[in-house]
Amino acid sequence: MSRLAGWLRRYGALLRAAWLQDLQYRASIVLWLLWGVTEPAIALGIWWAIAAGGPVEGYARADFARYFFALMLVNQLTIAWDSWYLDTWIREGELNFRLVRPLHPAHEAVAENIAYKARTASMILLVWLVVALAWPAVRLPFGAGRWALTAVAVLLAAALRFFISFATGLHAFWTTRATAIMELHAGISLFLSGRLAPLALLPPAVARTAGFLWFPYMLAFPVDLLTGAVHGAALLQGFVGQVVWLGVWIVAYRLAWTRGLRKYGAVGG
Amino acid sequence: MKLRVLAALWRLNVAEELQYRANFVASLLGTLLWIVTALLTLAVFFRHTTRLGDWDYWEVVVLLGVFNTLTGVIEAVLRPGIGRLAGEVKSGGLDLVLAKPVDAQGFVSFRRLDVWRFTDVVLGLTLAGYALYRLRRVPSIVQLAAFALALAAAVVVVYALWVALMSLAFWFVSVENLSVLFDAVYEGARYPVSAYPGALRFVFVYLIPVAWTTTIPASALTGRLEPAVALIAAAVAGVAFALTRLLWRTALKRYGGASG
Numbered sequence: 001m002s003r004l005a006g007w008l009r010r011y012g013a014l015l016r017a018a019w020l021q022d023l024q025y026r027a028s029i030v031l032w033l034l035w036g037v038t039e040p041a042i043a044l045g046i047w048w049a050i051a052a053g054g055p056v057e058g059y060a061r062a063d064f065a066r067y068f069f070a071l072m073l074v075n076q077l078t079i080a081w082d083s084w085y086l087d088t089w090i091r092e093g094e095l096n097f098r099l100v101r102p103l104h105p106a107h108e109a110v111a112e113n114i115a116y117k118a119r120t121a122s123m124i125l126l127v128w129l130v131v132a133l134a135w136p137a138v139r140l141p142f143g144a145g146r147w148a149l150t151a152v153a154v155l156l157a158a159a160l161r162f163f164i165s166f167a168t169g170l171h172a173f174w175t176t177r178a179t180a181i182m183e184l185h186a187g188i189s190l191f192l193s194g195r196l197a198p199l200a201l202l203p204p205a206v207a208r209t210a211g212f213l214w215f216p217y218m219l220a221f222p223v224d225l226l227t228g229a230v231h232g233a234a235l236l237q238g239f240v241g242q243v244v245w246l247g248v249w250i251v252a253y254r255l256a257w258t259r260g261l262r263k264y265g266a267v268g269g
Numbered sequence: 270m271k272l273r274v275l276a277a278l279w280r281l282n283v284a285e286e287l288q289y290r291a292n293f294v295a296s297l298l299g300t301l302l303w304i305v306t307a308l309l310t311l312a313v314f315f316r317h318t319t320r321l322g323d324w325d326y327w328e329v330v331v332l333l334g335v336f337n338t339l340t341g342v343i344e345a346v347l348r349p350g351i352g353r354l355a356g357e358v359k360s361g362g363l364d365l366v367l368a369k370p371v372d373a374q375g376f377v378s379f380r381r382l383d384v385w386r387f388t389d390v391v392l393g394l395t396l397a398g399y400a401l402y403r404l405r406r407v408p409s410i411v412q413l414a415a416f417a418l419a420l421a422a423a424v425v426v427v428y429a430l431w432v433a434l435m436s437l438a439f440w441f442v443s444v445e446n447l448s449v450l451f452d453a454v455y456e457g458a459r460y461p462v463s464a465y466p467g468a469l470r471f472v473f474v475y476l477i478p479v480a481w482t483t484t485i486p487a488s489a490l491t492g493r494l495e496p497a498v499a500l501i502a503a504a505v506a507g508v509a510f511a512l513t514r515l516l517w518r519t520a521l522k523r524y525g526g527a528s529g
Binding site for chain 1: 295299302303306309310313314316317318321322441443444445446447449450452453454456457459460464465466467469
């Protein structure tokens with residue numbers, strides 16, 4: 001019990017620090033937020049224009065609107081930027097003082113993650129509510145059970161993206177271009193995680209291939225869950241996929257962390 | 270801004286960059302990845318339609334080529350130059366610029382070149398050329414001249430946009446990532462103006478008319494626009510440039526210096 005209390009105290013302090021730090025950079029955060037919603041907004045605009053003549057593979061205009069609004073929210077809740085941080089930490093020696101602390105550096109990253117997302121996701125939610133008042137296309141039918149399941153899927157997706165980003169960022173122990181790997185990953189995930197279009201609109205072979213990888217579980221699955229597009233067996237398969245890939249990436253992170261630290265020479269003062 | 274000063278800065282800059290040839294390969298690979306991603310994106314859209322805002326596939330590819338060319342200019346000149354302004358306003362590093370006996374706006378804007386990114390210009394023009402070949406279009410001399418003028422006008426307008434956005438730093442000091450705002454806005458230039466519906470059209474076509482910067486040069490190449498439109502584009506660019514001078518002077522009055 002006292003261990004739990006200790007963790008609560010640590011996270012309390014980390015969260016307070018992260019929250020205050022974000023407060024100082026409110027304007028910056030709004031800019032990151034704007035940048036994050038531009039891509040889905042443009043994708044929605046293009047699909048909206050394409051669907052002018054009627055539904056595309058079963059997706060009518062309103063379905064696209066709901067899909068991309070859900071995507072904006074889920075993407076904001078699951079986004080991870082740790083590989084960029086780790087790259088700087090390792091290259092410039094900022095990792096050193098973090099290693100000396102009696103707390104794994106990942107906890108600081110997790111706390112920042114929570115503070116940032118609580119702030120930005122609530123902004124998106126607020127805008128969504130206001131838009132929904134005027135625009136029925138983006139209204140979601142109420143469903144407590146589905147929303148609860150979505151919350152779990154979003155949490156798993158956020159953890160998955162966190163470990164992918166952290167494990168990839170740790171490549172900075174070996175190479176100076178760790179962020180390039182992340183850029184390549186982002187390029188592939190544009191298609192395979194559903195950022196550009198619902199997976200059903202991709203060529204069937206591509207969509208099938210995506211199903212064997214971790215990409216759909218980062219975004220498309222929680223988004224489809226929120227809009228009510230997955231049911232039954234697909235629902236179970238989605239959660240199994242999330243858990244399995246999360247396990248794989250946690251192992252990848254552990255390997256990169258223990259081997260990388262042995263290799264780390266610590267630069268900087 | 271004396272050209273002699275600029276030439277000296279750039280000569281040093283190029284000499285320095287030539288030491289890092291691996292950056293050339295990295296930049297080239299990055300651009301190729303971007304082009305492949307953009308073409309695949311279009312392929313996904315065109316699986317379900319034959320036209321985007323009344324443009325067919327290869328016409329939009331011409332536009333992507335223009336977009337990539339502009340990106341090259343942005344990454345090679347604007348981001349390493351004026352893109353650093355927000356950080357310098359915050360840190361007070363701008364003091365050092367203002368103390369120099371040169372035009373501050375010119376110095377801040379053009380002091381540094383990321384020369385390898387000029388490969389984007391070459392690859393962008395190549396892509397546009399290939400798309401024209403697929404369209405079986407050979408632009409006339411007048412159309413090519415109109416394209417060159419419209420592209421130059423687009424560069425000026427994009428520059429004006431950078432100055433306008435970065436000047437915000439003089440009012441809101443703690444926004445180091447102001448360049449992200451440009452990236453968000455510039456995304457709107459990836460598709461022809463006619464492709465945007467409703468609210469997006471208002472934002473990218475009228476409010477921040479960034480979509481025109483690619484649509485007009487691409488239209489000049491594909492023959493969608495009368496060549497004379499390029500003259501209007503040039504006039505708009507002239508006005509935009511004059512406005513940036515005005516804005517720069519107004520903004521600079523707010524700068525109090527921050528370094529110790």
